[in-house]
Amino acid sequence: MVARYVIVGSGIAGLAAAESIRERDPHARITMVSAESHDFYSRPGLAYLLRGDIPEKQLAVRNPDDVRAIKLERVAANVENILCAEHELLLEGDERLPYDRLLLATGAVAVPAPFPGGDLFGVVKLDSLDDTQHIIGQTGRGRAAVVVGGGVTALELVEGLRARGMTVHYFLRGTRYMADVLDETESNIVLHRLREEGVTVHLNTQIKHVGARRNRVGSVETADGKTIACDVVGVAIGVKPRADLARQAGLKVDRGVIVNEYLQTSAADIFAAGDVAEVFDPASGKPTLDVLWPTALTQGRTAGANMTGAGIAYTKSVPFNVTQMTGLKVTIIGAVGGGKNEDLVAITRGESEAWRIVPKSWVLSEQDDVNRVRLIIGERTIAGALVMGDQTWSRPLQKLIIGKADITPVRDALRSANAMAHLAGFYRKWELTRVPG
Numbered sequence: 455m456v457a458r459y460v461i462v463g464s465g466i467a468g469l470a471a472a473e474s475i476r477e478r479d480p481h482a483r484i485t486m487v488s489a490e491s492h493d494f495y496s497r498p499g500l501a502y503l504l505r506g507d508i509p510e511k512q513l514a515v516r517n518p519d520d521v522r523a524i525k526l527e528r529v530a531a532n533v534e535n536i537l538c539a540e541h542e543l544l545l546e547g548d549e550r551l552p553y554d555r556l557l558l559a560t561g562a563v564a565v566p567a568p569f570p571g572g573d574l575f576g577v578v579k580l581d582s583l584d585d586t587q588h589i590i591g592q593t594g595r596g597r598a599a600v601v602v603g604g605g606v607t608a609l610e611l612v613e614g615l616r617a618r619g620m621t622v623h624y625f626l627r628g629t630r631y632m633a634d635v636l637d638e639t640e641s642n643i644v645l646h647r648l649r650e651e652g653v654t655v656h657l658n659t660q661i662k663h664v665g666a667r668r669n670r671v672g673s674v675e676t677a678d679g680k681t682i683a684c685d686v687v688g689v690a691i692g693v694k695p696r697a698d699l700a701r702q703a704g705l706k707v708d709r710g711v712i713v714n715e716y717l718q719t720s721a722a723d724i725f726a727a728g729d730v731a732e733v734f735d736p737a738s739g740k741p742t743l744d745v746l747w748p749t750a751l752t753q754g755r756t757a758g759a760n761m762t763g764a765g766i767a768y769t770k771s772v773p774f775n776v777t778q779m780t781g782l783k784v785t786i787i788g789a790v791g792g793g794k795n796e797d798l799v800a801i802t803r804g805e806s807e808a809w810r811i812v813p814k815s816w817v818l819s820e821q822d823d824v825n826r827v828r829l830i831i832g833e834r835t836i837a838g839a840l841v842m843g844d845q846t847w848s849r850p851l852q853k854l855i856i857g858k859a860d861i862t863p864v865r866d867a868l869r870s871a872n873a874m875a876h877l878a879g880f881y882r883k884w885e886l887t888r889v890p891g
Contacts, residue, residue, distance in 0.1 A: 456483050457479060457481075457482045457554050457555070457762075458482075458483045458552060458553050458555075459472075459475050459479075459482055459483065459484045459554065459555050459556075459557070459761055460484075460486075460487065460543060460551060460553035460555075460556050460557070461484070461485070461556075461557045462486075462487050462488070462533055462543070462556070462557065462558050463486075463487075463488055463558070463559035463561055463696075463730075464486055464490045464559075465497065465559060465728060465750065466494075466497070466515065466728070466747060466750050466751050466754060467561075467728030467750040467751070467753055467754035467757070468486060468488075468559035468727075468754060469515070469754065470727075470750075470753075470754030470755045470758065471727060471755065471757050471761070472486060472524050472526055472758065473524055473755070473758065474754070474755045474756075474757075474758030474762075475758045475759075475761060476523070476524050476525065478759060478762040478764065479762050484525065484527065485526075485527040485528075485529060485553075486529065487529045487531055487533055487543065487545070487551065488529075488530070489530060489531060489532050490582070491530075492583045492584070493521070494514065494515050494521065495513035495514060495515060495583055496513050496514075496515050497582075497803070498747050498804065499512065499513045500513070500580060500582075500583065500586045500610075501610035501613070501614060501778070504586055504589060504610065504611075504614030504615075504618075505613060510583075513583065529545070529551065531546050532546045533546075534546055535699070535702055535703065536556070536699055536702070536703035538703050538704070538705075538721050538724070541553055541554065541723065543556070553723075554723065555723050555724075555725070555761040556723060556724045556725070557725045557726070557758070557761060558699065558700055558711060558719070558724065558725070558726040558730055558731075559727050559728045559730065559750075560695075560696035560697075560699065560728075560730045561696055561728055561729045562694060562695050562696060562745055563581065563693060563694060563696050564580075564581040564607075564690070564692075565691050565692045565693060565694055565800050566689070567664075567687070567689045567691075569661045569662065569663055569664065570662075570663040570664065571663045571665065571671075572664060572687075572689070574664055574666055574670055574671050574687075575669065575671065576592060576670045576671030576685060576686050576687060577664060577671060577686075577687045577689060578611075578686060578687070578688050578689070579688070579689055579690065580610055580611050580614075580688070580690060589611075589614070589615075589686070590618070592685065592686050593615060593686070594618070594619060594620070595619035595620070596619075597619075597620050597621070597685040597686065598620060598621040598622075598623070598682075598683060598684040598685055598686075599615045599620045599623070599686040599687070599688060600622075600623045600624075600625060600661070600674050600682060600687050600688070601615065601622060601624050601687075601689075602625045602627075602660075602661055602687070602688070602689055602690070602691065603688075603689065603690035603691045603692075603802070604626055604627070604628070604632055604691075605632060605692065605802030605805060606777055606802055606803060606804035607690035607802055608624075608802075609631070609779060609780070612624050612648065612688075613648075613780065615686065616651055620686070621652075621654075622653045622654070623654045623656060623682055623684070624648065624653050624654065624656065625656045625659045625660065625661065625676075626655065626656065626657050628657070628658065630642075630645075631645055632644075634791055634809075634810045635786065635790060635791065635805070635809050635810065635840075636840070637817075637828065639819070639821065639826070640826060640828070640840065643780075643782070643824055644779050644780050644782075647780035647781065647824075648780055651780065656676075659676050659677070660676065660677040661674050661676060662674075662675045662676055662677045663675055664687055665681070671684060671685060671687055672685075674687060690802065691800070692800025693729070693745060693800055693802060693803055694709070695709060695710035695711065695730040695731075695732070696730055697709075697710055697730055700719065700724075700726070700730075703724075705720050705721055706719065708732055708741060709732060709743060710726075710729075710730050710731055710732030710741075710743055711726040711730050711731055711732060712741060713725070713726050713727075713732065715734070715767040715768055716756075716760045716765065716767060716768065717731065717733075717757040717760060717768050718760070725757045725760065725761055726757070727750065727753035727756070728749075728750035728753055728754060729744075729750060733753070733770050735770050735807075735808060736769075736770065737770075737789070737808060737811070738808065742806070742807040742808055743801050743807050744770075744773060744807070744808075745801055745802065745803045745804065745805055745806075746773060746774075746775050746804065746806055747775075747804075748774065749771075752768075752771070753768060756768040771856065772787060772788050772808075772852075772856045773786075773787070773788065773809060774787050774852060775805075776848070777804055779842075782824055782843050783842075783843065783845055784840065784841070785839075785840070785841040785845060785851075785852075786809055786839075786840050787838055787839045787840075787852050787855050788830070788837055788838030788839065788855050789809065789812070790809055790828065790830055790838040790840050791809055791811050791812045791813075809838070813832060813838070814832070814833075815831050815832045815833075815837050816830075817829065817830060818831055818869075820873065824842065824843045825842065826840070826841070826843060827840075827841050827842075827847050827851075827874065828840045828841075829851070829868075829877075831861070834860050834861065834865075835854075835858050836851065836854055836855050836859070836861060838855065839851040839852075847874075850881050853881075854881060854884070857884075857888060859884050861877075861880065863880065864876045864877060864879075864880045
């Protein structure tokens, strides 16, 4: 019999799973269910589209021939329920879709605006290509925007709106940007560069409500009574996994869908991958969420293979991401946490919860203007690193951290004024002696 695989969601996790299934089962019937109106595109690329750095066509993550090779059946619909006992999905309109193996790759959704007026036209989020197209339609010189949120997506909104000629006010509820990942110096670098770009940064500021003008955004009133006229309010206060389907079906769900090492849910024939999956992290000893593109890609591939019976255990890797902050490339690896970010109510896109962990370690920092390397040094290994600006150290540190290199021979020397020189010497020797892979 031809196996019937159904994937709910058309993000990178779902696409990677479909590719993995097709590689292992050439005759399988693979169906992808999604209400997404666009073909496969890069979610991280939306920030570049908003800024005007790339045309929309460059968001494509696969060429048409690659997609056709998967022989994927697409169903444009919302899923109403999972009927686990019957091995069927209930689609809108009471249509039923049978499956032998099911993957939930439903992703995460932006947390909605929590203040009055948050549903007005002109309150925007950067959650999808549709959202980005809508935001671009609201921009223009002579217009003003207010952005709230303390994570990566908030910064993408600020920079994108400013690049399109808008006057931008950026509200931070606390005194620092991304305070649970960046230290005070790194946060100050970002905020200083925003101000240089013409962004007005408001610290210790919250929106009390959004005022309307002709049934759309006209202004915001802050908690301390100030009123700022604006045409757009960008909200980026976090995302939450789209776990309602799993919850309704009686699957084990906490914040996300709980999966085992094979990315199986509590129902043996149902798997989950990507932003919706809550995966055990051996470093912290508890389930964690990652909203990282590379993680979703890897989980999708693994889940797809396991849906065909491959039995490949997924091991949560050291969280790694490269992003742009005010024109500076920033690489974040492992645990680098420094405190609590009061501007976030949930994990944000482009982030791993593991970054927020504050390990038992000490910090080594080297800085030259905007170029910065910060290491979190554990007892025997480097627990995490942040590289801002010059990326010379990005790849070596990734290797040292993922490889769990024993830095005992140079640990004391890393407290000296020539710390990075000692680390460079250690890295060269370690590269010569380590076992590849």
